[in-house]
Amino acid sequence: MKALLVAPVLVPLVTLILCLLARRQARRVAVLSTLGALALCAVGGWLVAVAAGGTVLAGQMGGWAAPYGISLVIDRLSAALVAITGVVGLATVVYARSCDGDAAGGRDFHLFVQGLLTGVCGAFITGDVFNLYVWFEVLLISSFALIVLGGGARRVSGTVVYLFLNLLATLLFLLSAALLYGATGTLGMAGLAEVFGAGEATPGATVALVLMLLAFSIKAALFPLFGWLPASYHVAWAPVSALFAGLLTKVGVYALIRLVTLVWPEAGPAHGVLLWVACATMLVGVLGAAAQTEVRRILSFHIVSQVGYMVLGLALATPLALAGAVFYLIHHIVVKANLFFVGGLAARMAGSERLAAMGGLYAHAPWLAILFAIPALSLAGIPPLSGFWAKFVLVKASLDIGAWVAAGVALLTGVFTLLSMSKIWNEAFLKAHPDGPQALRTPARTRPAMAVMAALAALTVAIGLGAGVVMDYAVAAAAQLSDPAGYIAAVRGEGG
Amino acid sequence: MEIIVAATVGLLVALGVWMMLDRNLVRVVLGVVVIGNAINLAVVSVGRLGGQAAAFVAAGEVPAQAANPLPQALVLTAIVIGFALFVFALGVLKRAWVEHGTTETDRVTAQAETPAPDLPVDKPASGERA
Known part of the structure; x- marks a missing residue:
C-alpha cells in the first residue's frame, strides 16, 4: 500500500531522472516521457479503483509517527485528480509530437513536463502544509522553465509577469505556513483540522489561515488576483499553454477545497466571502474574455471564469455543491486542455491566433471544427456534454439554499461563455480566411494531435453520457470532504 | 527579542515592497529577494527565540531551554528554494535585457500585450536544440 501511496x-x-540520463537522444527522451505519463495514468486509475471503495490511503514518510512525520493522504478527490493529471500529461506529451516548428520542442520540454507532473501530483497527495509548499515550488520552477522555453521577446515578457506574481504568492504561502505553525504548533492538515475543529484556534491562527487562503487564491486566479494569468498564458508554446490551462490553477483550487473543508466544514463567514469572490470571478472572467480578439487570450479569461464555478461549489458548502465542485474540477481539466490543444492547431493552420487573421477552417479541416465544437459546447454547458451536468448541479445546489444571485450569475456566465465560443467559431472556422483559402496551411504530422484531441473529446462525451457514474463518485468524494473526522482518523490510524 | 525580530521583518518587507514598485526590473528582482529573506527571518522566529541549547535529545530526556529545531529545518528548505528561484529570476532578467534592450519593467511586460505575431510556415523537424 505504501508503494502505491x-x-x-x-x-x-523516476521518468524525469531517466530522461536526464538519456538526454543525448531526443527521440529516446520523448519515448521515455510518454511511457512515464502512461504509467502515471495507470497509477491514477489504480488509485481511483482503490479509493472508490471508500479507502483513504494514508502514511507517514520517514518512519516518524503520526503527528510528527509528513503525511501523505489519498482520498477520492486526490485519486481522481492524480488520474486526470496523468491523462493531461500524456495528452500534452503526445500532442507535442505534432508541433516541431517551435524552438521550445525537444528534450528540455519533456524534462520540465515531468517535473511539473511531479509537483502537481505531490500537491494533490500531501497532507502537510509545508510539504504542500515544497510541491508548489517544484511545479512552479518547472512551470517557469516551461513558459519561457523557446525564448523570444514576447515569451520573456510574459514570463516576467508570471514569474513575479507567482513568486509573491509563494512567499505569502511560506509566511502563512510559518505563522500557522507558530500559532497552532502543527503543520499537518489533520492537526490543523483538529485545532480549528475543537475551536482552539487563536485569532492569530485564523489570520495566518486567511493569509494562506489568499496565497491559494492567487494560484487559483480568483478575482481580484487573477491578473497574471491572462497576461502570460498566451505567450507560451501551444502544448505548454494547454498543460498550464489544464492543471496549474486547479492545484490552487484543490488546495483551497482541501484546506477549507478540513478547517471549516460548516458554512461560516469565510464561505460568505468566497461566495462573492466566486460570483465576481465568474463574471469578470467571462466579460474579460468578451473583450479579447485572440484565441488563447479568450480561453485564458475563460479559465478564470470557470475557476469561479468551482469555488462557488466550495462556498455553498452543501454536500451537493461540493460534489458539483469536484465534478466541475474533473470536467474542466479535460475540456480546457483540449480547447487549448485545438486552438494551437487551428492557429498553425490559419497562420495566426488573431481571430481577424483567421478563417475558413471549417471548410479546410472539418474534423478540427468538430473537435473544437465538442469541448466548446461542453464548456458553455450544453446538454448532454460534461459541462452541462457540472453547471446543472452547481445551479441546483445554489437554488436549494436560496442563493439566487449565485445561481443567476452562474447561468449568465454560461450564456456569455456560449457567446465567446461562438465568436471563435464564427471568426476562425466559418468566415472565409482574409487572405483567401490558399493561405490556409496543412501542417506536417497532425495525426498525434488529432488523436489526442479526439481522445479528450471522447472523454468529455463519456463524462457527459456516463454522468451518473462520475457524479456518484463526486458525491462520495464530497462526502469524504465534508467529514474531517474521517480524514483525521485515516492520518492518525497508521503508526508509521 | 521576538518584538525586535518582528519589527525587523516588517521593515525589510516594507523595503522590499518599495523596491518592487520601482520601474527598473533589477530592483524588482532585488525587492523580491529582500522580501524573501524577511520571510525567512519570520520563519525562524515563529519557533520562539527563547531556547539557547542545541536540540540534541538523548533518549528519554529533553534538554532544558532547547531551541525549536523545526523552524530551522523549514527555513533551510526555504533558503535553498529561494536561492534557486533567485538564480532563475536573474536568468530571466538577463534574457529580458538581451531581448528587449531595457530593464524598464513596463516596457518589458508591454511586449506580452501586443497582438500575437503571425506564425511561420511549418519547417521540417528542427531536431535537438543545443
Whole structure:
C-alpha cells in the first residue's frame, strides 16, 4: 500500500531522472516521457479503483509517527485528480509530437513536463502544509522553465509577469505556513483540522489561515488576483499553454477545497466571502474574455471564469455543491486542455491566433471544427456534454439554499461563455480566411494531435453520457470532504 | 527579542515592497529577494527565540531551554528554494535585457500585450536544440 501511496510522485520523478540520463537522444527522451505519463495514468486509475471503495490511503514518510512525520493522504478527490493529471500529461506529451516548428520542442520540454507532473501530483497527495509548499515550488520552477522555453521577446515578457506574481504568492504561502505553525504548533492538515475543529484556534491562527487562503487564491486566479494569468498564458508554446490551462490553477483550487473543508466544514463567514469572490470571478472572467480578439487570450479569461464555478461549489458548502465542485474540477481539466490543444492547431493552420487573421477552417479541416465544437459546447454547458451536468448541479445546489444571485450569475456566465465560443467559431472556422483559402496551411504530422484531441473529446462525451457514474463518485468524494473526522482518523490510524 | 525580530521583518518587507514598485526590473528582482529573506527571518522566529541549547535529545530526556529545531529545518528548505528561484529570476532578467534592450519593467511586460505575431510556415523537424 505504501508503494502505491508514493507512486504518483515517484513515477514522474523516476521518468524525469531517466530522461536526464538519456538526454543525448531526443527521440529516446520523448519515448521515455510518454511511457512515464502512461504509467502515471495507470497509477491514477489504480488509485481511483482503490479509493472508490471508500479507502483513504494514508502514511507517514520517514518512519516518524503520526503527528510528527509528513503525511501523505489519498482520498477520492486526490485519486481522481492524480488520474486526470496523468491523462493531461500524456495528452500534452503526445500532442507535442505534432508541433516541431517551435524552438521550445525537444528534450528540455519533456524534462520540465515531468517535473511539473511531479509537483502537481505531490500537491494533490500531501497532507502537510509545508510539504504542500515544497510541491508548489517544484511545479512552479518547472512551470517557469516551461513558459519561457523557446525564448523570444514576447515569451520573456510574459514570463516576467508570471514569474513575479507567482513568486509573491509563494512567499505569502511560506509566511502563512510559518505563522500557522507558530500559532497552532502543527503543520499537518489533520492537526490543523483538529485545532480549528475543537475551536482552539487563536485569532492569530485564523489570520495566518486567511493569509494562506489568499496565497491559494492567487494560484487559483480568483478575482481580484487573477491578473497574471491572462497576461502570460498566451505567450507560451501551444502544448505548454494547454498543460498550464489544464492543471496549474486547479492545484490552487484543490488546495483551497482541501484546506477549507478540513478547517471549516460548516458554512461560516469565510464561505460568505468566497461566495462573492466566486460570483465576481465568474463574471469578470467571462466579460474579460468578451473583450479579447485572440484565441488563447479568450480561453485564458475563460479559465478564470470557470475557476469561479468551482469555488462557488466550495462556498455553498452543501454536500451537493461540493460534489458539483469536484465534478466541475474533473470536467474542466479535460475540456480546457483540449480547447487549448485545438486552438494551437487551428492557429498553425490559419497562420495566426488573431481571430481577424483567421478563417475558413471549417471548410479546410472539418474534423478540427468538430473537435473544437465538442469541448466548446461542453464548456458553455450544453446538454448532454460534461459541462452541462457540472453547471446543472452547481445551479441546483445554489437554488436549494436560496442563493439566487449565485445561481443567476452562474447561468449568465454560461450564456456569455456560449457567446465567446461562438465568436471563435464564427471568426476562425466559418468566415472565409482574409487572405483567401490558399493561405490556409496543412501542417506536417497532425495525426498525434488529432488523436489526442479526439481522445479528450471522447472523454468529455463519456463524462457527459456516463454522468451518473462520475457524479456518484463526486458525491462520495464530497462526502469524504465534508467529514474531517474521517480524514483525521485515516492520518492518525497508521503508526508509521 | 521576538518584538525586535518582528519589527525587523516588517521593515525589510516594507523595503522590499518599495523596491518592487520601482520601474527598473533589477530592483524588482532585488525587492523580491529582500522580501524573501524577511520571510525567512519570520520563519525562524515563529519557533520562539527563547531556547539557547542545541536540540540534541538523548533518549528519554529533553534538554532544558532547547531551541525549536523545526523552524530551522523549514527555513533551510526555504533558503535553498529561494536561492534557486533567485538564480532563475536573474536568468530571466538577463534574457529580458538581451531581448528587449531595457530593464524598464513596463516596457518589458508591454511586449506580452501586443497582438500575437503571425506564425511561420511549418519547417521540417528542427531536431535537438543545443
